[in-house]
Amino acid sequence: MLKIYISSIKVFLKTLKKKLFSNLFNTIITLLIILFISVACFNTFEWLISQANWKVVISNLPLYAFGSYPPNEQWRPATWIISLLLLSIFTLCGPEWKWLRKNLLIIWVGTIPLGLYLLYGGFGLSPIMSRHWGGLTLTILLTVCSSLLSLPFGIVLALCRQSSLPLIQKLSSIYIDAMRAIPLIAVLFFGQLLIPLFLPVGIEIDRVWRAIFAFTLFVSAYIAEDIRGGLQSIPNTQIEAANSLGLNQYQIIQFILIPQALRIALPALTNQSIGLFQNTSLMAILGLVELLGVGRSILANPEFIGQYIEVYVWLACVYWMVCTIMAILARHLEQRMTINQANF
Amino acid sequence: MEPIVVAKNLTKSYTKGLRALDNVSLTVNQGKVLVVMGPSGSGKSTLIRTFNGLETFDKGELSILGIKVDSTHDERKIQKIRRRVGMVFQQFNLFPHLSILENITLAPVHVQKRRQIEAEEYGMYLLSQMGIDSHAKKYPSQLSGGEQQRVAIARALALKPKLLLFDEPTSALDPERITEVLDAMRRLAEQGMTMIVVTHEIGFAKDVSDQVLFMDSGKVIEKSPPNIFFSNARHERSRKFLNQLDKH
Helix, strand or coil: CHHHHHHHHHHHHHHHHHHHCCCHHHHHHHHHHHHHHHHHHHHHHHHHHHHCCCHHHHCCHHHHHHCCCCHHHCHHHHHHHHHHHHHHHHHHHCCCCHHHHHHHHHHHHHHHHHHHHHHHCECCECCCCHHHCCHHHHHHHHHHHHHHHHHHHHHHHHHHHCCCCHHHHHHHHHHHHHHHHCCHHHHHHHHHHHHHHHCCCCCCCCHHHHHHHHHHHHHHHHHHHHHHHHHHCCCHHHHHHHHHCCCCHHHHHHHHHHHHHHHHHHHHHHHHHHHHHHHHHHHHCCCCCEHHHHHHHHHCCHHHCCCHHHHHHHHHHHHHHHHHHHHHHHHHHHHHHHCCCCCC | CCEEEEEEEEEEECCCCCEEEEEEEEEEECCCEEEEECCCCCCHHHHHHHCCCCCCCCEEEEEECCEEECCCCCHHHHHHHHCCEEEECCCCCCCCCCCHHHHHHHHHHHCCCCCHHHHHHHHHHHHHHCCCHHHCCCCHHHCCHHHHHHHHHHHHHCCCCCEEEEECCCCCCCHHHHHHHHHHHHHHHHCCCEEEEECCCHHHHHHHCCEEEEEECCEEEEEECHHHHHHHCCCHHHHHHHHHHHHC
């Protein structure tokens, strides 16, 4: 075993020598790049270890996680986030029980009502208004709720766009094209500032829900286009086969078209939800104290003034970590879906 | 004997005045096997696809299992027909996202509202009839072409149809795989299934069919029993076609 290991290192070194130091010019380039990388690494590490003052991060950890949620109730969002994390780990490396794998999706969807219950309170927990929600909890809540709402909405839009009824088809393509022509920030402004004006007096929608609503309107247009791509790549012969079995139009959509279209669109949908997660940071501008908003409010505190780099490096790490988890989960899902049906 | 298919003067024309079907009339009785032959573009696929409503026609009358359809293409009647007529396609057209057994149970469960367990039992029985019950849990892409086509036959049989339509069922298969599909079809014919088969397999047509229908450019050129058609075709066009087939 060890011998194989050593010999593979030898081979590696040989190829390294052949590729990077084959002549004088290559050697110089290689050395320059090594120099550049090591200087950059050294400076970064030096800053990270000796210059940076991590107190701004460490002493505010609960704030980054939960915003201004009342401290003695912070176990509630914590429970939710930890359960999401455990479920992710479980999904990736849990046991292969069939009944469990089949119901995993339901459990995932179930985390949303659980999260809302834990955050809102009621039924035995003390109620907490949404203006106290914040930090990573709020970011995740915005992402999860918006993507879950925009998926069915996007599917319906995509189906309408493929519809044979001209009115429905036109309306949905106008909607999709309009949404794709408006910048996200404008839609979010609409959600935060204009919706309250349109609503009759006395009815008020929570700011968080207005944000979720605006994100859903926006993202579903993009999701509709991704799913339409999936629908169009299903050959017509599939519909003929389903027709000849006597399935009706709705059954064909439900059992034949949507499952195949979703599978084809899955990589694009992952992209959308990761994009959505990052776009929730725009809400910081519109006054929701989500992850980026917390960072900004901490920087406004005189005690931590000027420590931009620490805060933003830390936030970048958090965003990176959550995005990586999402990407790994999506890849896992893709592999499971294509495991038996690689070529169709 | 009860006629399963009665077609009278079926005509279908495309916009350019080309006729896909030109006054086609035929009758297929219960338990009979009709083989439809003809060069490509002769309208034979179009003909059998009108029998389960995948194609419409402009003029003529059609009665399938006593259900009358006309050029208005009444959706409800066509659904009724499709529940009793099975179809097997050249390219199998299995659903790639469903396992073999799920492919077979989909229609019985959702169209005929049968219980899942019952549909699965019958599905497994059909698969064992086709000699592929060991693949029930697999997905279509894991099977060979011949196996996929036998699954497609089992899927068509799952609705317990009174009539089976085959649209060139062996044309997309390797020569070695053709036999296994044809054997399955032979067994069905022996069990008394009424079948209409578009094929170029002369051996199958000679052994199994009761009538051979020869078509060219939308018209029925000749309709004869196989022993007459293959030894002593009445029509010049049929003889020419058979000569061409023999050369291959």
